[in-house]
Amino acid sequence: MAYRTRTYIAGDWTGDSDLIGRLYEWNDGDYWGLHFNDAHELTQARDTSLNCSIKSSLRERLDCSKAFVLVVGESTLGLRAGSCAYCRDYGKYYQRCCRGRHADLRSYVEYECDYAAEHIEKIVVLYNYASVHREKCPEALRYEGLHLPAYRMNGDRTANWCYQDIKRAICG
Structure with a gap:
């Protein structure tokens, strides 16, 4: 283990x-104070790999993760x-798989969410919206973990990232 x-x-x-890039920008910048060890730095799969090989690589990364952050968008x-x-x-x-492997018809995101729901205690679902839209979240995590919007709308119809809320959710 x-x-x-x-x-x-x-x-x-x-x-x-835009939101995923912002998370990495906050993580890489010393100014922001959001720091996490990215699971995607552990193993890499080539784009030409079989889907089952990529899912195996994803599972290795998930097994080393204490927090799972799902970005939900349109x-x-x-x-x-x-x-x-x-x-x-x-x-x-x-x-069925012609190589004799188990056929898994779930997408990568469905696979990741199902695995996280079973094996990861800290789940954060960030909506790329100004409000939470649970109907857009994969069913495995729809009522799991902490759900929050990524930004708030101001009175002048501009948006501000909910940085402090996101930081607390991921690092707190």
């Missing part, structure tokens, strides 16, 4: 890159990347 000292960030890395529930149904070795007719 590995020591759980890392923070694992999951989400739609294309659609919600497309989170619709993500399908990582499903064996999209793998070249998945036999659609027989609905």
